[in-house]
Amino acid sequence: xxxxxxxxxxxxxxxxxxxxxxxxxxxxxxxxxxxxxxxxxxxxxxxxxxxxxxxxxxxxxxxxxxxxxxxxxxxxxxxxxxxxxxxxxxxxxxxxxxxxxxxxxxxxxxxxxxxxxxxxxxxxxxxxxxxxxxxxxxxxxxxxxxxxxxxxxxxxxxxxxxxxxxxxxxxxxxxxxxxxxxxxxxxxxxxxxxxxxxxxxxxxxxxxxxxxxxxxxxxxxxxxxxxxxxxxxxxxxxxxxxxxxxxxxxxxxxxxxxxxxxxxxxxxxxxxxxxxxxxxxxxxxxxxxxxxxxxxxxxxxxxxxxxxxxxxxxxxxxxxxxxxxxxxxxxxxxxxxxxxxxxxxxxxxxxxxxxxxxxxxxxxxxxxxxxxxxxxxxxxxxxxxxxxxxxxxxxxxxxxxxxxxxxxxxxxxxxxxxxxxxxxxxxxxxxxxxxxxxxxxxxxxxxxxxxxxxxxxxxxxxxxxxxxx
Amino acid sequence: xxxxxxxxxxxxxxxxxxxxxxxxxxxxxxxxxxxxxxxxxxxxxxxxxxxxxxxxxxxxxxxxxxxxxxxxxxxxxxxxxxxxxxxxxxxxxxxxxxxxxxxxxxxxxxxxxxxxxxxxxxxxxxxxxxxxxxxxxxxxxxxxxxxxxxxxxxxxxxxxxxxxxxxxxxxxxxxxxxxxxxxxxxxxxxxxxxxxxxxx
Ligand code: SF4
Numbered sequence: 219x220x221x222x223x224x225x226x227x228x229x230x231x232x233x234x235x236x237x238x239x240x241x242x243x244x245x246x247x248x249x250x251x252x253x254x255x256x257x258x259x260x261x262x263x264x265x266x267x268x269x270x271x272x273x274x275x276x277x278x279x280x281x282x283x284x285x286x287x288x289x290x291x292x293x294x295x296x297x298x299x300x301x302x303x304x305x306x307x308x309x310x311x312x313x314x315x316x317x318x319x320x321x322x323x324x325x326x327x328x329x330x331x332x333x334x335x336x337x338x339x340x341x342x343x344x345x346x347x348x349x350x351x352x353x354x355x356x357x358x359x360x361x362x363x364x365x366x367x368x369x370x371x372x373x374x375x376x377x378x379x380x381x382x383x384x385x386x387x388x389x390x391x392x393x394x395x396x397x398x399x400x401x402x403x404x405x406x407x408x409x410x411x412x413x414x415x416x417x418x419x420x421x422x423x424x425x426x427x428x429x430x431x432x433x434x435x436x437x438x439x440x441x442x443x444x445x446x447x448x449x450x451x452x453x454x455x456x457x458x459x460x461x462x463x464x465x466x467x468x469x470x471x472x473x474x475x476x477x478x479x480x481x482x483x484x485x486x487x488x489x490x491x492x493x494x495x496x497x498x499x500x501x502x503x504x505x506x507x508x509x510x511x512x513x514x515x516x517x518x519x520x521x522x523x524x525x526x527x528x529x530x531x532x533x534x535x536x537x538x539x540x541x542x543x544x545x546x547x548x549x550x551x552x553x554x555x556x557x558x559x560x561x562x563x564x565x566x567x568x569x570x571x572x573x574x575x576x577x578x579x580x581x582x583x584x585x586x587x588x589x590x591x592x593x594x595x596x597x598x599x600x601x602x603x604x605x606x607x608x609x610x611x612x613x614x615x616x617x618x619x620x621x622x623x624x625x626x627x628x629x630x631x632x633x634x635x636x637x638x639x640x641x642x643x644x645x646x647x648x649x650x651x652x653x654x655x656x657x658x659x660x661x662x663x664x665x666x667x668x669x670x671x672x673x674x675x676x677x678x679x680x681x682x683x684x685x686x687x
Numbered sequence: 688x689x690x691x692x693x694x695x696x697x698x699x700x701x702x703x704x705x706x707x708x709x710x711x712x713x714x715x716x717x718x719x720x721x722x723x724x725x726x727x728x729x730x731x732x733x734x735x736x737x738x739x740x741x742x743x744x745x746x747x748x749x750x751x752x753x754x755x756x757x758x759x760x761x762x763x764x765x766x767x768x769x770x771x772x773x774x775x776x777x778x779x780x781x782x783x784x785x786x787x788x789x790x791x792x793x794x795x796x797x798x799x800x801x802x803x804x805x806x807x808x809x810x811x812x813x814x815x816x817x818x819x820x821x822x823x824x825x826x827x828x829x830x831x832x833x834x835x836x837x838x839x840x841x842x843x844x845x846x847x848x849x850x851x852x853x854x855x856x857x858x859x860x861x862x863x864x865x866x867x868x869x870x871x872x873x874x875x876x877x878x879x880x881x882x883x884x885x886x887x
Binding site: 233234235236237239240241242243245249256257259260263268270273274277285297299300302303306340342343348349350352364365366367368375376377378379380382414415418419445448450471475476478479482513514537538541631632633650652653654655657659660 | 707708709711713714717718719721722723724725726736737739740762763766767768769770771772774775789791792793796797800801849850851854855858860862863864866867868870871873874876877878880881882883884886887
């Protein structure tokens with residue numbers, strides 16, 4: 219094995235492999251376990267039933283994000299069920315000595331926003347969390363898996379997962395993004411090209427000049443939606459951008475240890491000539507601001523394109539295109555430009571970080587939210603909120619008709635009071651446009667970049683952000 | 688240690704056909720029903736929004752399928768979020784086997800962790816099975832994990848269940864906690880060798 223060049227996935231896998239299991243899977247050590255209120259209570263209960271302790275409480279971190287309201291976060295929460303979930307998480311963290319980033323800590327936020335900003339997410343590590351968007355942490359060169367509640371129990375009890383090895387597909391970007399085109403557009407374009415099932419069985423390695431030029435936050439947006447493309451995880455090799463981002467973060471190594479860490483991180487990156495099970499190319503110069511029109515994230519288009527007609531749709535997709543057109547109440551052949559919206563949502567673990575809010579504010583400055591449109595800006599964490607407020611972004615949003623909210627998952631999945639009503643159409647910077655995802659069983663979602671959402675908010679319909687910037 | 692170690696060799700019973708590709712976990716169990724600290728009640732809300740929207744015409748509300756323990760689905764069933772609430776709600780509603788053209792990966796993994804079987808069939812075999820169950824919902828359908836076959840009125844056809852999953856089901860090692868605990872010493876060794884765990 220010694221001299222054969224290897225990719226990051228294989229190196230991380232080897233370094234974390236505890237042993238082969240009788241089931242044929244690998245027992246994989248999980249370096250960091252992130253926990254939130256929705257998928258953990260049943261796992262802690264199973265632990266109690268079996269009288270098992272948490273194996274590595276100091277490698278486990280918790281926060282509250284899914285159910286927390288974004289208007290008032292004063293306890294007790296007015297929703298009794300939400301309050302019960304929060305109390306349960308507090309109790310579990312107390313009983314097991316797990317650090318909880320709660321609202322009072324000043325560091326609460328969406329689990330995939332706070333891990334990185336606290337410096338908990340490190341290159342070359344393995345991360346698991348009972349949430350499918352755990353793939354976000356791959357932006358640092360970590361191998362990060364979303365897991366189910368039984369697996370949360372496994373990780374709590376053993377700090378390990380039983381897993382089958384994945385194949386690795388390198389997604390090689392070429393060219394350069396045009397102005398007004400963002401990481402969100404790149405990730406949507408990848409899903410469109412490879413399909414929502416394309417990644418099944420794979421880890422995605424994102425590479426090439428477009429990815430190299432991205433900030434760490436943009437890379438998180440790309441990795442975040444790996445799961446929407448069917449991949450189990452996605453990652454970017456660590457580089458100077460990664461080390462600069464991590465330097466000085468509270469949980470990152472400090473001083474000399476940081477320099478030793480950089481050496482190790484560097485050694486974990488994919489080497490030239492490493493083997494991949496598959497390689498695909500995507501031309502970044504050809505990506506336009508992108509909008510979803512259907513009911514899965516692969517049903518997306520460049521903003522200047524038209525919704526496909528059934529006869530230009532491949533046979534095996536026809537049924538789902540027809541279903542999507544029907545649900546979304548759109549016509550085949552209709553341009554995506556000009557679709558009216560009722561709600562604009564800027565936030566989520568895909569696009570709720572400071573750079574996202576800066577871009578959205580830049581667009582918001584060009585107008586006022588259309589009367590009748592509800593526009594929410596929800597920072598991904600308390601840190602993001604503080605930074606935005608220090609830069610005056612909250613004022614910009616308010617002055618231009620947007621609501622400035624407290625941090626949480628908010629309308630990304632609507633397990634909290636932020637929900638669509640009836641058939642409302644929402645321009646959303648989140649990651650899923652599934653039927654009913656945003657809280658109304660018949661609500662409709664158009665996914666796009668935060669800048670595009672802000673543009674839609676001030677025009678009351680889908681517009682091309684390039685014409686505003 | 689009270690881990691369940693029951694071997695799952697086959698699943699059999701009546702089947703229910705639920706057509707449609709890309710049925711995601713938000714549809715299986717809408718997020719608002721995840722505001723619970725136990726799984727006890729999730730079965731009651733299985734497909735709730737879809738069923739309401741279908742006004743009684745949903746497969747789960749079809750009397751002919753009542754009591755079915757196998758759900759026959761199309762492509763990419765269970766895509767979307769990693770919520771175990773999805774297989775939990777299906778299991779609590781009474782399903783313990785799934786036959787489809789393909790399953791989302793995390794969903795299939797979550798099923799295995801509960802001892803539920805996901806078997807995939809080729810397009811034609813699946814279509815034949817769906818047609819047959821549609822015509823005769825009383826028939827018994829059987830997924831044989833050992834032999835990797837699906838048996839129905841149509842006959843016995845080969846299905847796919849990944850090697851590792853099959854072994855876990857047969858050996859009763861699908862509840863991974865016990866198996867992982869057995870490796871405790873090796874875990875300590877692996878952890879100590881990782882620079883980021885020891886603080887660089
Ligand atoms: S923001 Fe949305 S996708 Fe992200 S963790 Fe919260 S609910 Fe999940």
